[in-house]
Amino acid sequence: MNGSHHAFERYEAIWLRVVLVMILVFLVLIAYTALNYGQTIPRGAGRIRAGEVRAGSEFANPRLEQVGNEYVAYVQAFAFGYAPGEMRVKRGRKVTFYVASPDVVHGFMIERTNVNVEVVPGYVSKVGYTFDRPGTYKIICHQYCGLGHAKMLSRIVVEE
Ligand code: CUA
Known part of the structure; x- marks a missing residue:
């Protein structure tokens, strides 16, 4: 026992x-x-009225800016596309994306990375990524948003 x-x-x-x-x-x-x-965990980066995405906010002028050694992108995700439609960055530099929608819920997913956020009207989505490999990466909407959903694409070209 x-x-x-x-x-x-x-x-x-x-x-x-x-x-x-x-x-x-x-x-x-x-x-x-x-x-x-x-750094790729999406963080709420504040609120924005959907009506201000196209006029009266940083997003009204969608762009990629170089800030020191990094980039900051202001991206509109709309039915059915993204603006800018293409962004070019240098390899190995951090890119911070701010994404906002003027209409319905969209997705912001970059293929071959773990960047994958929802873009909800009323909120700014923020996500950062450093591309270590050159190439062209598609940005894909992964939230069904209407008839043009499958055509909603953009891309990032990463250069040496
Ligand atoms: Cu936007 Cu699906």
């Missing part, structure tokens, strides 16, 4: 260690993800 009791205690101790190691592994993974990919 006493022997099996000790055996249980030993199993308990082993499993306790396994659980602690797993928790440690998860924490390390979370920290790694946050440090390496955390």
